[in-house]
Amino acid sequence: MKSTRIVEKKQVFVNQWVTLEEKTVLFTEFSEPHQYYSLRLPDYVCVVARTVEGRFPLIRQYRPAVEAFTWEFPSGTIDPGETPAETARRELSEETGLRAEKLFNLGQYTTDVGRLDNAMHGFYAEGVVPLDQYQPEPGLSVKLATFEEIEAMITQGEFNFALHLTVWESFLRKVKRAGGDL
Amino acid sequence: MKSTRIVEKKQVFVNQWVTLEEKTVLFTEFSEPHQYYSLRLPDYVCVVARTVEGRFPLIRQYRPAVEAFTWEFPSGTIDPGETPAETARRELSEETGLRAEKLFNLGQYTTDVGRLDNAMHGFYAEGVVPLDQYQPEPGLSVKLATFEEIEAMITQGEFNFALHLTVWESFLRKVKRAGGDL
Numbered sequence: 001m002k003s004t005r006i007v008e009k010k011q012v013f014v015n016q017w018v019t020l021e022e023k024t025v026l027f028t029e030f031s032e033p034h035q036y037y038s039l040r041l042p043d044y045v046c047v048v049a050r051t052v053e054g055r056f057p058l059i060r061q062y063r064p065a066v067e068a069f070t071w072e073f074p075s076g077t078i079d080p081g082e083t084p085a086e087t088a089r090r091e092l093s094e095e096t097g098l099r100a101e102k103l104f105n106l107g108q109y110t111t112d113v114g115r116l117d118n119a120m121h122g123f124y125a126e127g128v129v130p131l132d133q134y135q136p137e138p139g140l141s142v143k144l145a146t147f148e149e150i151e152a153m154i155t156q157g158e159f160n161f162a163l164h165l166t167v168w169e170s171f172l173r174k175v176k177r178a179g180g181d182l
Numbered sequence: 183m184k185s186t187r188i189v190e191k192k193q194v195f196v197n198q199w200v201t202l203e204e205k206t207v208l209f210t211e212f213s214e215p216h217q218y219y220s221l222r223l224p225d226y227v228c229v230v231a232r233t234v235e236g237r238f239p240l241i242r243q244y245r246p247a248v249e250a251f252t253w254e255f256p257s258g259t260i261d262p263g264e265t266p267a268e269t270a271r272r273e274l275s276e277e278t279g280l281r282a283e284k285l286f287n288l289g290q291y292t293t294d295v296g297r298l299d300n301a302m303h304g305f306y307a308e309g310v311v312p313l314d315q316y317q318p319e320p321g322l323s324v325k326l327a328t329f330e331e332i333e334a335m336i337t338q339g340e341f342n343f344a345l346h347l348t349v350w351e352s353f354l355r356k357v358k359r360a361g362g363d364l
Contacts, residue, residue: 004244004321018219018297020202023246027321037200038247039221039297062186063295064205065220070295109344111294113245113252115200115221120344139186139209162291162302162348169351 003029017042017077021117041118042077045087046164048106048171049074049098049125055144057096057128058159062139071143071159073167084121092125096142097134100125106170111163122167124175185211199224199259203299223300224259227269228346230288230353231256231280231307237326239278239310240341244321253325253341255349266303274307278324279316282307288352293345304349306357 008024019040024033049057059072076091078084089100106122136142145153150168153159190206201222206215231239241254258273260266271282288304318324327335332350335341 006246006249014202014219015217020196021247023249025244025246027244031320035197036246037196041297062207062209064188064207064218065203065297065299066292066295067188067205067299070292072295107339107342109342109347110248110252111344112298113248113254113343115223115247115298116294117247117249157289160289160291161295162293163344165291165351166344166347169347 046075088123098128228257280310
């Protein structure tokens with residue numbers, strides 16, 4: 001197993017966010033080469049935020065990949081030169097008009113180790129407040145949900161986006177059950 | 183928002199498991215068309231299994247997409263004609279040599295709504311037992327972990343595969359905290 005290595009990589013540029021990669025892998029010195037295909041993507045952040053009134057912003061938007069409107073937490077890809085925390089603050093403000101004061105790290109995750117190469121960084125933003133000025137993003141609506149509403153959406157399968165559920169569960173483990181006053 | 187629609191789709195066949203799709207989307211009747219790129223993938227199952235001795239099989243394998251060895255639960259894509267439960271039993275036996283008696287549904291999830299179109303089906307297999315005959319899959323090793331070991335791997339970030347963590351959390355919600363005797 002130690003000799004497993006990638007012997008060739010080919011890349012098909014799709015656009016600034018997406019590259020299709022073909023990797024040729026030798027699992028041992030004596031095995032046949034195998035081709036694997038995956039997307040190279042920028043790393044990504046997902047933000048569980050809580051307003052001073054105890055509401056959690058959810059995003060509703062159309063997602064072409066699944067051809068449906070989805071429920072998600074505020075999220076987005078890291079721009080060149082940004083730290084994950086900077087992306088978290090930027091995406092939260094762009095998508096919801098809310099400003100994060102304190103940010104807590106909710107961990108770093110692989111997304112789909114079979115097909116995607118990027119990492120997801122989870123954050124919790126405590127006590128977010130409205131920006132003075134805010135221009136909503138077209139095609140995107142925001143719901144300020146209670147804790148109980150989010151839990152009901154998970155139980156009923158209405159909020160079923162695996163990547164973002166992982167960040168919610170990390171919030172429950174690291175903040176809520178660790179003695180937060182939610 | 184109601185008028186959001188896909189006006190054109192192009193597909194690049196990559197192999198039997200992967201197709202790259204370009205979808206042209208009109209968000210309103212009056213907006214400019216935008217192109218979105220995603221992978222069309224078969225649906226997928228992930229199985230949290232528990233042996234009669236109370237151990238949970240974990241898979242260690244090399245994943246070319248992330249160029250690393252990963253920890254995962256038994257999992258795999260649904261073959262044509264299979265039900266998700268059949269795939270769960272097949273993948274569990276192929277990857278671990280264990281046979282599932284009772285299977286419990288742990289929910290259906292979207293994976294990455296930005297880039298992937300497939301669904302993940304989670305299952306819990308209670309009281310799995312060794313097959314009479316078993317030929318291990320090359321390049322894949324199995325660890326029979328205790329509940330506490332898995333929780334420690336999650337806390338330490340050693341098991342950080344978001345899709346599979348979602349299924350583990352669903353197991354905790356639906357089985358463990360619902361009064362299972364684990």
